[in-house]
Amino acid sequence: MENFEPVILAFCCHYCAYTAADMAGSMRLRYPPNVKIIRVPCSGKVDAIHIMKSLEKGADGVYVAGCLEGDCHFKNGNGRATHRVEYLKKLLDEIGIGGERVEMFAMSAGMGERFAQTATDFTEKIRQLGPNPVKAAPQNQRAAG
Amino acid sequence: MITAERKPIEELIQSVKPYRSILLAGCNECVTVCAAGGRKEVGVLASALKMHFLKAGKPFEIQEITLERQCDPEYVEQLASNLDQVDAVLSMACGCGVQEVARRFHNKPVFPALNTKFMGASERQGVWSERCQGCGDCVLGYTGGICPVARCSKQLFNGPCGGSSNGKCEVDPNVDCAWQLIWDRLKALGMTERYEENLPAKDWRPAGGAGPRRIIREDMAL
Numbered sequence: 473m474e475n476f477e478p479v480i481l482a483f484c485c486h487y488c489a490y491t492a493a494d495m496a497g498s499m500r501l502r503y504p505p506n507v508k509i510i511r512v513p514c515s516g517k518v519d520a521i522h523i524m525k526s527l528e529k530g531a532d533g534v535y536v537a538g539c540l541e542g543d544c545h546f547k548n549g550n551g552r553a554t555h556r557v558e559y560l561k562k563l564l565d566e567i568g569i570g571g572e573r574v575e576m577f578a579m580s581a582g583m584g585e586r587f588a589q590t591a592t593d594f595t596e597k598i599r600q601l602g603p604n605p606v607k608a609a610p611q612n613q614r615a616a617g
Numbered sequence: 618m619i620t621a622e623r624k625p626i627e628e629l630i631q632s633v634k635p636y637r638s639i640l641l642a643g644c645n646e647c648v649t650v651c652a653a654g655g656r657k658e659v660g661v662l663a664s665a666l667k668m669h670f671l672k673a674g675k676p677f678e679i680q681e682i683t684l685e686r687q688c689d690p691e692y693v694e695q696l697a698s699n700l701d702q703v704d705a706v707l708s709m710a711c712g713c714g715v716q717e718v719a720r721r722f723h724n725k726p727v728f729p730a731l732n733t734k735f736m737g738a739s740e741r742q743g744v745w746s747e748r749c750q751g752c753g754d755c756v757l758g759y760t761g762g763i764c765p766v767a768r769c770s771k772q773l774f775n776g777p778c779g780g781s782s783n784g785k786c787e788v789d790p791n792v793d794c795a796w797q798l799i800w801d802r803l804k805a806l807g808m809t810e811r812y813e814e815n816l817p818a819k820d821w822r823p824a825g826g827a828g829p830r831r832i833i834r835e836d837m838a839l
Contacts, residue, residue, distance in 0.1 A: 521657055524664035563661075566626040567669040609671040 478532035478598040480507045482591065483522065485515045487545040488581050489537030495584030503591035515539070515576075516549020520556050520563075523574055527564070530607050533598035535575040537590065543580065550578060569605060573598065618647035618738075619711045620745045621654060621731040623662070629707065630669060632728040636704035637676055641666075641730070642696060642718065643683035644710035651745055654709030654731050656683040662709065662730065678703075687714025693721050700725055736767075753823025753830065759811060761802035766819075768795035774816040 484490040515538025538550035561571030649655030670677035687710035705726040712733040719727040735747040770788035776796030780787030
């Protein structure tokens, strides 16, 4: 556990969080390399299946980062994403994986610092939680599943 | 459409726990539209079950398939090639689909993944409401297009009752009084004289009171 480096996926909306990540880079802010960014056209594009498959394939934590409330480029994609993440949190609690492994964040394109802080905080939270329990299963079972 | 909701995950886990491999079968029709048992929901449930059993250290395999329709034998037949390799079927179709799979493959256990609810319409995104009970003798032509069988809590044919208050039903204040809706609609259509005509007592035999129903179309039969 000491050497545990979590794998974290961040689905980032092109119009806010992805640009905020760019901003964080321009500002020379550091954030953990554990966070792998996947750019999406809108946080509303992220479906439950994307998050579930990420966890099934071994991600330790997944988050969706969309625009601030009321600022979605497509009107209400961020609201949809928020509802989906809430739904998945319950489902993940029910199957024993833990809903705290997924999260929804909101930020604007100018919030480079918030992006870096969110990435740092979430990585730390997942580090505390430990590895995704799915990864503890023997490799042959995972391949079979 | 026929509406349905996924059963609690714990119940599903208990259903499939005794088996090593299952086929999770969705349906592309009604349950896809009400987001309960289509391809996407099959993917999410398969993923959830896989993760649960991986965590529990139990060997478990899931095959996923989504049929065009599970209530038609020609589509259900497509499961035949998959069924040799699995111990049981978990169906994400409505009750009709589950039974059709069970009828065709009598030596495989079939479990429902959904609770089938009602025939309804989409009120808005994520909300479905009951609209029809398939009573077999439609009266919508007399009631302004609003069904007293499915939408009046008491199934009154000559309402409203004394429990109608401010357009809402006494059974549940979130439910519109069907007879208020009927009156409003007849008024808007200028057909209030319809309201004066008493509808006779309903014959419930076509509604299922005479046992399970079937339709036979001799012109179509082969």
